[in-house]
Amino acid sequence: MEQTRTRVTADDPCIVCTDAAIRRGDTTIWSHGTFAIPRGTVTAVVGTNGAGKTTLLNAELGLIPLSHGNMRVLGGAPGTNNARIGYVPQSYTSDIDSSLTAEQSVLLGLTGTRFGIHPVTRAQRAKTREAMEFTGISDKAKLRLSELSGGLRQRVAIAQALVSDPELLMLDEPLANLDLASQRTTVRILAQLNSELGMTIQIVAHDLNMLLPILDGAVYLLDGHPHYACLDQVLDSDLLTHLYGTTVQVVTTPQGDMFVTPALTRPDASADTHRTDEVAQFHHHEYDHDRAQ
């Protein structure tokens, strides 16, 4: 029955949050998260350092419990549909000093969760090859991860995530530490995954510019609350300035391309530089009556 579901319908979103909140110890990371991310879309998760972007991904994967509210991911509670989620963590470039080959690494995305004795099948090898072709690393299959550049390792990690045919792909800072060419390649691959395979994609990002051409919307973590908005609403100078705590301008070129730029003025003294736990207390919501501050 899962297979017969249509992919992009407004009433069957990929992720639904209802008044969701997360606490770590005594600190509220964020709260009042009420939003829905439609299927088949590309969504950025944006916010300042420490705003809880990675926390949001971890909550969606069921690795961190919600302290309040409700969340549904691919129609189930967080963590119950992880087999249908591809995940590319942030640390792939720095952490992995592995002697494993690219091919072996991608293969683990398919076989790595199975207990018992299972020889690798021909179908699994074919699937692995297909995923590597999609991200353009077939010629690197036999090279060790430690021999690959950051950009290529990124593509190995994406291939590993998509080899199990996920419906939702989550990437944590996929463009950080990559040079311009590698960033473009990564964005192109993500665009293809979305348009050709209809994959829903969620990207934690600092810099929106590279992603602007493929984004449908963004979850922005502002004042301690996650909000979802379509892209045209996100691309607002006042909002982005508030969001990043430094003056940001949205520039539209004569060709119609949009850019987000930091304004080249002296640091704005009025910019927001609050800690997450402070901003979580900034404003009140209608359902605050059941909670003490």
Added chain:
Amino acid sequence: MNSLTYDPQWVSTITSPFMLNAFIAGLCIALAAGVVGYFTIARNSTFAAHALAHIGLPGATGAVLLGLPVSFGMGAFALGGALVIAALGKRASQREIATGTVLAFATGLGLFFARMSSSASQQFQSILFGSILTVTPGQIIGFAVFDVVLLAVLAVTYRPLLFSSLDEQVAQAKGVPIGLMNVLFMAVLAGVITIAVPAVGTLLIFALVVTPAATATMVATTPMRAIVVSTALCLVSIWGGLVLSAMFPAPPSFIIVALSTLFWGIAKGIEAARHRTA
């Protein structure tokens, strides 16, 4: 002291019954150390291998003091240490000063126990540096049983253990029970350390559990091949050590460790040369 002299009687030495025991024990130890060594490298847990051997030392000498088998005390202390390290997670290897202090204290405690009785004192050196030539048939049966259990457990948990070793974050997101895998690995490592101590002792164990696996990951590119190569290197080191120590009388532990180090040095050299030309 006799320096390096050739012993023409070496063929009759290595065909004697105690040598046969040593060869069989060597096979059992190589199998366990080679397989688990690969995971030790993959998990960046080489520190734990080193630490468990030190933590096991007071257990080993304490067991002798109480009249218990050495491997019993060694195993109990190593397992206890393994579970503590598993509970601490990555933090254990980052707390260098605390860990180093605990390990030094454990070694001192081992010496203290050893000096409390003459039998423990006699066995102290063989616990520190190994005595593969005195392995008993009873011990060999214990090694073989451990190997069978080890291989059965690893066969069933192979892929999730590998995934969690190489890519913990993604494995966790995919539902692999990484906490359980960590405890399982540490327990297995404690067992391997315990059975490898008779071969080379607690002080030289790094060269048998970690070094061949490190050499293997330089040579082989798939996990399975690396495990096979690592086991083979362990076996060649131990058997080679036994034969060479019969030909040129020397402590087998020394030659076992020397061979293991030599293979690693050669692989390292070839790798460096390849990088220069590439």
